[in-house]
Amino acid sequence: MTWIIINSILSVIVSGLIIYNNHLQKNTHKMLDEAQEMIRKYLNEIEESFEKQERINNAQSNFNEQ
Numbered sequence: 001m002t003w004i005i006i007n008s009i010l011s012v013i014v015s016g017l018i019i020y021n022n023h024l025q026k027n028t029h030k031m032l033d034e035a036q037e038m039i040r041k042y043l044n045e046i047e048e049s050f051e052k053q054e055r056i057n058n059a060q061s062n063f064n065e066q
Helices: 002-065
Strands: none
16 A cells, blocks of 8 residues: 555656656747847847948948059
8 A cells, every 4th residue: 555655646746747847948948049139149140240341341342543
């Protein structure tokens, strides 16, 4: 009888841990997706900045050649 009670309690604990682990995995995945999106936006902004700077440098170079 004691083992039945212990097994029942442990089953409930393990089930709770499995559910909590699933919850943590979902949150982690969501956070990783958000971080990837932020990095993608940052890299796009950096790329745009380099392109703008290159246009400025080209215009300045063309002006200096004239």
